[in-house]
Amino acid sequence: MAAFSIFVFLSGLFVTSSGDLYSHSIRPNFTASFINLVDNSGAFLLSPNATFRAAISNYPDQQLPQFYFSIIHSSTNTIIWTANRGRPISDSSKVSLTPNGLIITNNFDQIVWSTPSLDSPVAFLQLDDSGNLILLDQQNISLWESFNYPTDTLVRGQRLPVGIDFFAGEYQLLLTSSDAFLQWNGMTYWQLSMDNQALKESNVLVSFMAVNGSGLYWVGDDGSTIVFKVPLAPIDAAGLEFIYAKLGSNGKFTISSFDENNLVPNFQIPVENCRIPSICEKIGFCNSDKRPETCLCPSAFHNGIDGCVPINPLLTLPKACNTSNSYGNETNDQVSYMKIGDAIDYFSTNFMEPLSRRISLLNCQLLCSRNCSCLGILYGNSSGSCYPIWNNVGSIFSSTFGLGQEDFSGYVKAMTLSSNINLSSKTDADHKFSVLGSVLLSSLGAFVLVVIVIGFSWWKRRKGHSRAAVVRLGSKASFSVEIDLLSIAGLPVKFKYEELATATDNFTTQIGSGGFGTVYKGVLPDESVVAVKRITNLGVEGKKDFCTEIEIIGNIHHINLVKLKGFCLQGTQRFLVLEYMNKGSLDHVIFNNESVLEWKERFEIAVGTARGLAYLHSGCQHKIIHCDVKPENILLHEENLHQNLQVKISDFGISKLLTPEQSNLLTTLRGTRGYLAPEWLTSSGISEKSDVFSYGMVLLEIVRGRRNFSIQTCAPLSGTELKRLYFPLLALEMHEQKRYMELVDPRLNGRAEGEEVERLVQVALCCVQMEPWQRPTMSNVVGMLEGSLPVEQPRIESLNFLRIYGGRYASVLTTSTNGCNEQ
Incomplete structure (x- = not known):
């Protein structure tokens, strides 16, 4: 170990220019940019055997001058890790190694990416032959490792823990404690437990996923019990230099190996390319009869910018109501259904239950019409099963090769646009008259047809209402x-x-x-x-x-x-x-004066609540906005003293059971004072970011152990006085002064982890920022709390409204500032 320390120390002494190419390690105060590394193709650090390199480079086949800080396998040019995914930099932007960690800055010296806060100053940056990039302190203790922050690639020796994001573009590998899923925009198209190649060997809970030369493994908490495995064909271990599992932006999950000469694909899912959700983009028909597969548009459709679109210029395909520029207020009169084919199938039908069974095609379409997140249906002609197409429309394929035997017909929603378009630019008067006459006649016919349809609809509605008035149970x-x-x-x-x-x-x-x-x-x-x-x-x-x-x-x-x-x-x-839940709700546990909830349990409650909300917002098939996140709706359970506290969110489905009229009354009937986001009170759109705000308020109450709105009993020189306290304002002021421990529940007597307190307060302030777009997603909140993402710094200007709220509430009932106790 001493010899290694001397080597690392000496290697750092010779770092003089960011244009050089170094081996194994670099000392701090090092800065590099692509311009300075052109001769090395952006590389500045090699692993000891040059198996991997750290580089500032383009993605393969990328034409734009966009650069990323990545770890790359040298022989195959395979990128195994990227720091600034989705946030490209220019060729003159800088990657810097400082005593505080790694930092990427753009041309305006704005931080694009950085490592999280570290326990001690950085002494070395080291790249191992495993591909792991490590920050070490002076005692060679690891402070941060790239292996703990996987992106879309897993290599030998690396673990993918449950709950860590593993994604590529619109595709994600979701690893849970009991299964694994490949998803496209939140919809499953592959499930481990349903795959014929997967072998289950144990019923214990999954802790992480790993890959080696013999297969892909899902392993339990003890680090040795195999829960699932996908074995690979025998690989020559002696010649194996590199093996990795990768989720591609094309939706394929592959395992490949390199044996000094060839890069060989050993395993891939889905096996059939046509089961990749966007293989032929929107509504494209994937023909598997030919190799490679070909893509065609159904009849009545032709190629558009992002897939197949209606040939009729008066028809358009709506977007789901939870996406931008959506058609959220369409009426049933505006919606029609276009057939996209018979004997077809869709990637999600094997991984979801139908909306209904044994119903007619018309009723299936009506079910879809009543939900603006439904963009189409697959109707089982033999069973009457009704499968929805949620939120995004993918590709279709022939049902003859699919896993199921159902005879599906497919339909997508279409909406009618205004017919005010220029049909002709010709100057010939006769032709103009002919076109004008045709348009007028068509318009007159359409008008008569509309009058008939409206009259019939009105008669049917009146008839339906009169029937409904006499319906009784029985x-x-x-x-x-x-x-x-x-x-x-x-x-x-x-x-x-x-x-x-x-x-x-x-x-x-x-x-x-x-x-x-x-x-x-x-x-x-x-x-x-x-x-x-x-x-x-x-x-x-x-x-x-x-x-x-x-x-x-x-x-x-x-x-x-x-x-x-x-x-x-x-x-x-x-x-x-x-x-x-035998421990009841959080408010009974944390706000009572009989017992004190320890800091470890508070932190577990904060993380567990964040995970539950993240799943509601982005993990389940139908996005759910809770609308009433508060301690009363966070429930706790404890089987015995030797088990961790279970944390579960309740009432998350009530908002889906309300009528539109009741939804408009949520601010008074459902939302709770003290937890409502500002947009509730300004009639702005309610989104999942409203839940994020409420969560931030709950997080502050977990730290303090008191309601955010509380009253202090003060003992001045004479008498007893009362003072109102608005805790979010106090949290903001203490954040500005970096005095986080003063915010902790005084009943804990200092029994709290300072770094965790700082993290919780900073995350809470990020969550309660004024504008919804400034708040993090709940998935990012989970990452920040668990340490897989750096903690964002809240914008002070976005929190100034707390000073206004606090000023209104914290007016002194009788003037005093000293000797106060909270009630």
Whole structure:
């Protein structure tokens, strides 16, 4: 070790110019740019055997002058790690090694990327022959490693832990504790447990994924128990120089090996290229009968900028309502359906349940029309199954080679544009008259047709309303509705009202309440304890809508979300049956004066809540905005003293059960004072960033152990006085002075990790910034809390509104500033 230290020290002494090419290590105060490294093709550091190089370079086949700081396998030019992914720099931008870490700055000296805060000053930057880039201190202790921050490539000796982002463009490999998925824009197109090549060897929870010369492995917490494995064909270990697993921007996940002469693909998924969601872009038909596969547009479509578009210029394909420039307010009269083919299939049908089964094509289209996130359907002609196309439209392919045997017909939503277009620019008067006459006649015919359709629709609506007025439970119409509900697949267990009344001892043990219902403790016949929530104020007309949403909520499974175990729908009664959390809600635990929640548990609650919200926003198939993130909706459970506290978010599906009228009342009925984002009060659009704001407010309360709005009891020289305290303003002021430990709950008596306190406060302030676009996503919040992403610095100018809020609230009831205790 001493000899190694001397070598590293001496190698650093000779660093004099950023244009040189160094081996193994570099000392701080080193700066490089591509311009200075042109002769080395951007490289400035080699591993000991020159197997890998650190370089500032273009991506392969990239024409634009955009550069990235990357680690590259020398023999194959394979990029295994990139620092500034998605944030390219110019050829004169700088990569600097300082005692504080690595920093990339642009031409305006703005930080593009940097390593997170480190425990001690950097002494060396080292590149190993494994491809791992490491920052070391003076004692050769690792401060930071690129292997801990994988991007889209995994090499031998590296681990991909559960929960770490692994993505390439629109594609992501999602690793969970029980399975692994390939996803395109959040929709699954490959699942490990359903793949014939995957072998399951244990039932323990997955901790990480790794690759070596014999296969791809999913490994348990002990670091040795194999849960799943995908074995590879035998590889000559003696000649194996390099093996890696990579998720490509084309959607393929591949394992390749290099044996000194050849780069060989050993494994790839999906096996069939036509199962890659965007292989032929939007609505493109992938023909697998030819090699390589060919792409065609269906009839009535032709090639457009990003795929196939309608030939008819008066028709356009809408975007989903959760994307920008969406058609969120379209009416059913504007929506039509264009057929994209028979005997076709779609990548997601094998990995999702249908919206409904045994329904007609018309009803399937109606289900899609009622949800602006649905952009099309696949209808099973033999089974009556209705599969939606959510949020983004991918490619289609022939069902003859697919895994399923269903005979699908495909349809996509189309919307009618204004017909005010210039049909001709010819100058011939007769031709002008002919065209004008045709247009007028067509317009007149269309007008008459519209009048007929509107009149018929009005008559049908009036007739439907008159029928609805006389429908009663037990009638034939009601019975048909109940039968229709049976066609909704994927519903959780349906309980009878009498069963829930018995389980809850006739609803006597109340354990919670909220704006839309009361919660009771119950015991089912199998002796499992549940929480039964009676849902109120939802009306009686949306029975099938209620069940459709229950199916969506019931299919959401995450370790940090309360599980929906069943429901009851009987007459006007609606109940949700949820898993029981024995420690109750966070507010009862953290705001009481009887016991003190330790810092370790507080940090676990912060991370667990962030993971749950991140999954709701970007991990599940249907994005869900919670709309009421607060301590009362964060539940805790503890099996015994030897297990970690379980953290789960509740009430995340209530917003999906509201009518449009009730959604407009969320600010008074659902949102809670103290946690509402500013956009709630300004009638701006509500998005997942509104949840981020609420989470930031909760994070501050976790740190302090008190409500953000509190009253201090003060003891001046005479008498007792009261002072209002707005804690977010205090947090901002202490952040500006770097006095983070003064914000911690005083009942902990200093039992808190200073670095974690600083991290939580900074993340919280980032979350509560005024403008939604300035707030991080919940996925990035998870990364910052867990240390996989550097903590963003909140913008002070975006937090000045806290001074206004605080000034209004923190007015002194009786003047005093000393000797105050919070209540």
